[in-house]
Amino acid sequence: MSGGHLLAPRRRRALHRLRRAGYRLRPGPRELPRYFIVGAKRAGTTSLDEYINAHPLVLRGLVEKGCRYYDVNYSRGPEWFRQQLLPVSTVDRLERKLGQRPILGESSPYYAFHPESAQRIAADVPDARLIFVLRDPVERAWSHYRYEVVRGFETLDFAAAFAAESDRLAEPDPQTWGHNHRHFSYVARSRYAEQLVRLRSSFDPEQVLVIESEQLFADPRSTMDAVFAHLSLDPVPMASYETFKGQTASAVPADAAEMIRAAVADDVARLEGLLGHAPSWAD
Template identity: 30%
Template structure:
């Protein structure tokens, strides 16, 4: 559990990533807890310049800031991808707690591709994206499917401002396998009562019709596996244990 001596009410924790890794399901799970006030959508306060310029009072209007005895939370996985967000969050609340939920990076990249196609069937192909990976990453392009699965790069950006103690890593597949146990561990880290029953919803599930219309070739999956093996190694090293569901 991370202690805090702060008196001024601020947003306490942020679900910062990764997109297409169960962040919406995790948010909706935490919304069931009486000790949590978490906004139902994504605010994008710290990664959208026009919104950040609105100021903290505008931001706080999204929460019940006058409600005592609760933790206020913000789920915006786009924060993990924006170069300015880590410093902005730290300046806003240097005692903030960050929650990461990571999915098998290959499956996340494929899911990201299908999500893009669901939104726009003219979205860049996975193969074209891999051919331009670093260029797309530098621009934080929505088509940077590989970069968005390179979790170690996102962690490194936040490590410049937040210690490892203030960052909690969950594995999506482990949450699915044992929601009760994984939820208890997270609630304990947040300092919340963990003797409650919370249901893990399945939010933002992909559409099978899109997956059938835009299948991913085995050779492309194999290329992703090779490119993302360093990510698997980095997260296993960070956790100090293997992640069997990613093997």
């Protein structure tokens, strides 16, 4: 179970491997996740996951952030997914000890963007609570591009990658399409309205909390109060709010910013209608 202090990720991953090996041998039903952080990529989902897991009534899963069953691992099947989850008996024991049933969640920055993930989650956990983190679409797309360059997936300069995006995402080969859809969807993943509509088509809008990355880092305590309320948990402030998986600052080049902003302008206008207010970064 999580506490207010976070173990070093490398040490924690080693502990998770040991826990996973032990729990997989235990018989019986598994506890399903009750909440899902569904994106967006490069919008602070790792930090949000850490902040949520610092709550004493939130259990950290057997895999860091989550096993990504409902997007990239769905073909492995439900039995594989079962082996990634805590036994119900373990959660029952903790409920007796704590006087309240703890919850666990799953996080993938690809869930909101994947065309089938929302339907898959709804089929298994129809009462799930979803959290969708938005970031200035220009900043997010540029951060995503830099991230793929650093990881070695992207070899084109941004102008060429921007020009190639539509063709990359129209790739007919399923395996190539899957790779491109995850790694080269810089502008497409910044079109939040399309993703929010898809989430709301599978879940009641009340089940989908939308927060802004900028607010998460500028005022983490108030933002997390809203997150915990969405999860029916009492707020528990942290002593400090670190940033996880952040990048060194890099201003978006003016030409790149102009291209991205023009490409998402219609989506930003649609998003304002869906949210009932303008995002903080909208012009």
